[in-house]
Amino acid sequence: MMVAFFGSFTHLPVNAEPSNYKFDFGNGEVEKGYVGVSATEKYDEKKRYGFNTPEDMINVPASGSGVASDAVQFLEYGTKSDNTFNVDLPNGLYEVKVTLGDAFRVSVAAEEVYQVINMTGNNATDSFQIPITDGQLNLLITEGKVGTNFTLSALEINKLSRHPETKRTIYIGGDSTVANYYPLDSSIQAGWGQLFPQFVDPETFEVRNMASGGQIARGFKDDGQLEAILKYIKPGDYFILQLGINDTNPKNTTTEAQFKEYMREMVQQVKAKGATVVLSTPQGRASDFNADGVHTSVNRWYRHSIIALAQEENVPLIDLNVLSSAYFSSIGPEATLALYMNGDTLHPNRAGATELARLVAEELKRQGLDGFTGDKEKNTNKTF
Known part of the structure; x- marks a missing residue:
């Protein structure tokens, strides 16, 4: 299970690192098989995940069920913002799946550029593939429509290859x-x-x-x-x-x-x-x-x-x-x-x-x- 992996992550040999990471955001009940992450949780080198600036995050409810029953809201945003959720990852190619909380229209950014444009509706989901070359994923939910809430309920990361190269x-x-x-x-x-x-x-x-x-x-x-x-x-x-x-x-x-x-x-x-x-x-x-x-x-x-x-x-x-x-x-x-x-x-x-x-x-x-x-x-x- 994910919690066990992250609890001793720094002591694992490279070939024992997990290939799947699952995060459930907000302050509600944590779905089985996920790591619960509150808006107050700052990035920690030992845990190897957390928010870069938790002072710019808040916990919010969401209208879905399971992992989509609660969420975190990004108060500061923009593709170049440092208000990111960070996850240490071995270099390689990953598939990242995002599940929104309650949201009208938002976009997903990572590594300082857009990854998904204009996701719409509560609990919308989408995925993208991304090469990690610096040992860390830096992700945030950002503008689709200014003046609306930018929320994230869940994040799943799957390693596809140890080579940080996208297919055609x-x-x-x-x-x-x-x-x-x-x-x-x-x-x-x-x-x-x-x-x-x-x-x-x-x-x-x-x-x-x-x-x-x-x-x-x-x-x-x-x-x-x-x-x-x-x-x-x-x-x-x-x-x-x-x-x-x-x-x-x-x-x-x-x-x-x-x-x-x-x-x-x-x-x-x-x-x-x-x-x-x-x-x-x-x-x-x-x-x-x-x-x-x-x-x-x-x-x-x-x-x-x-x-x-x-x-x-x-x-x-x-x-x-x-x-x-x-x-x-x-x-x-x-x-x-x-x-x-x-x-x-x-x-x-x-x-x-x-x-x-x-x-x-x-x-x-x-x-x-x-x-x-x-x-x-x-x-x-x-x-x-």
């Missing part, structure tokens, strides 16, 4: 039509990035969806999402980037020329890391049918600049705008509308996001990029 990874950037929604396996609304792992060979790739609702090119570039990708992306990885919908909104004051240059800067930074960049145009609205029953939206969302940029930077292009229109035309207006949220012609539901993800994967496979199965029934990969 597909990173995805985008907006609300691409982003994750919670619970990940049953949400009504979904982005195509959330369903994309169904079409990816899990033996080849992990999928890391860094898209978020309302995002624009300037925000993705400057507000931490690109920074997280650049920290980890490497040769053999892919970065699929789809933006433009929100950039065209007048409130964001982004001209098409500015949008193109923000996108170019991101493309060039990722290319400099040796990874493959793929640009994608956004799909249109469900209502974009003409009088002849043909779906077309080729003039939406700065599409022409995305196509031009892909040609100028010599990177693969997925013209999802045209691919989705062809599919929508084939099934007709009524069936197309059924792939979107009720009363919403822009945001896909789970079925719609699945079809968009399929189109993206099929096009990548057609262009000769490896790692795509095209068979969601045989794929159990998940998104991180």
